[in-house]
Amino acid sequence: MNKIELIKQVIEKKQKSLDALVKKEGDVLEKKNDAKAHLMMEYFGDSQEEEDTIEISGSYIYFKRPHKDYSYNKEVLTLNIRAKSWRDDEADSIETSYYSTSENSEFELRRMILLGKVGQVILDYKDDIIAGYNKIRADFKEQLSDLKTKRYKLANEISACKSEIEDIENNELFSRLDKDGLEFKVDEDNLYRLPSLDIRFNYEVRGIKKIKVTGSTKSGKSVDLEIVQVHKQYCSDRNKYILKEITNTYEKVRKDKVDTLVLWSKEKVLNHTPALAGA
Numbered sequence: 001m002n003k004i005e006l007i008k009q010v011i012e013k014k015q016k017s018l019d020a021l022v023k024k025e026g027d028v029l030e031k032k033n034d035a036k037a038h039l040m041m042e043y044f045g046d047s048q049e050e051e052d053t054i055e056i057s058g059s060y061i062y063f064k065r066p067h068k069d070y071s072y073n074k075e076v077l078t079l080n081i082r083a084k085s086w087r088d089d090e091a092d093s094i095e096t097s098y099y100s101t102s103e104n105s106e107f108e109l110r111r112m113i114l115l116g117k118v119g120q121v122i123l124d125y126k127d128d129i130i131a132g133y134n135k136i137r138a139d140f141k142e143q144l145s146d147l148k149t150k151r152y153k154l155a156n157e158i159s160a161c162k163s164e165i166e167d168i169e170n171n172e173l174f175s176r177l178d179k180d181g182l183e184f185k186v187d188e189d190n191l192y193r194l195p196s197l198d199i200r201f202n203y204e205v206r207g208i209k210k211i212k213v214t215g216s217t218k219s220g221k222s223v224d225l226e227i228v229q230v231h232k233q234y235c236s237d238r239n240k241y242i243l244k245e246i247t248n249t250y251e252k253v254r255k256d257k258v259d260t261l262v263l264w265s266k267e268k269v270l271n272h273t274p275a276l277a278g279a
Contacts, residue, residue, distance in 0.1 A: 004165050004275050011161045018154040025147040032140045036061070039132045043125055047117035049110070059091065063114065067107060076111045077118060081133045089141070090134045094122055165275050173262055173269065181212025184268045186230060188243060194230070195265040198257055199250050207231050209245065213258070222252040 033056040040054050040061055048054075048063070053073055055062040059081050064073035078097040083090060098115060101108055122129070176182055184194055186209055196206040207229045215224035226249050233244040267274065 004168055007161050007165050008275060011158055014154055014158050014161070018151065018158065021147060021151045021154065025144065025151060028140060028143055028147065032136060032144070033057075035136045035139070036133065039129070039136065042132075043121050043129055044118055047114060047121060049114075052114075063118070065107075065111070065114075077115060079118075079122075081130060089137070091130055091137075094126055094129065096122070162276055169272075169274060170263065170266070173266055173272065174259070177211065177258075177262060178213045181210055181226070182262065183210040183270045184208065184265060185270055186243070188232075191230065191232065193268075195261050195268070197227070197253070197261050199253055205229060205248075205250075208261075211258070211261070214249070215251075216255075217252065221255055223255050223258060225250045225253050225258070 036056045037054055040056070044054070044063075049065065051066050053064045055064060061079040061081070062075055063077040063079075065076050067074040076098065080095040080097065081091045082093055082095060084092060096119070173182065187193060191207050194206070195208045195211075196204055197208060197211070198204050205227055208227055209230040210228035212226045213223045214226050216222070226247065229246045229248070230243055231246070232241040234240075235242045266272065
């Protein structure tokens with residue numbers, strides 16, 4: 001088993017742990033939202049009609065109601081229990097948000113009743129609602145913070161493993177480039193997708209089928225290349241276009257440009273399948 005396979009096993013193990021953490025974090029967030037919803041129902045339940053619902057997302061509380069013109073419950077009022085800034089642990093205000101309309105339908109008139117009732121509850125119990133909300137946040141803060149830290153740590157470790165695999169594969173490609181060269185997959189109907197290379201200012205080589213490093217300067221910043229290009233040429237004997245290859249050599253081409261070509265086109269290299277393809 002080579003090094004890449006060993007790293008992939010490590011990734012798989014860490015990914016399973018990460019998936020479990022994400023699920024656990026989601027379960028805890030669901031419990032937190034359930035607690036918030038219970039708190040909101042405690043104060044605003046009597047303000048609602050029978051089919052009304054309350055949905056929680058972060059600090060936002062959405063009051064929704066069925067509407068005959070919609071296939072979903074229409075949002076009629078939003079509360080935001082928020083702190084002065086994102087740095088503060090505790091909320092200290094309740095902001096309301098609702099749309100205005102000149103429509104006088106029964107739905108809108110009944111919505112006005114809801115707005116009035118909710119407004120009265122906020123006037124009477126604002127401090128109690130905020131205190132209850134802050135207690136819920138405090139109850140779940142430590143557990144969620146711990147899960148978040150572990151999740152970030154695992155995600156970073158997985159990312160580092162993937163980067164290590166990519167570095168190994170890139171080095172293998174550069175090694176092939178210096179030895180036998182790299183050959184790219186040719187799609188006769190889409191030759192424009194083959195790699196291209198700026199050899200020097202205002203001189204670009206396109207339709208590269210194969211590229212090989214044949215030499216290097218002492219500094220290593222420039223290389224000599226052998227490049228096989230492919231293009232279509234009309235063959236009168238066969239009465240159709242055929243592929244034609246042209247081989248040229250180029251001296252002192254900037255190595256960083258060649259490296260960029262390889263990295264951008266590595267998925268097109270023959271006999272090369274990235275270990276993390278599709279991951």
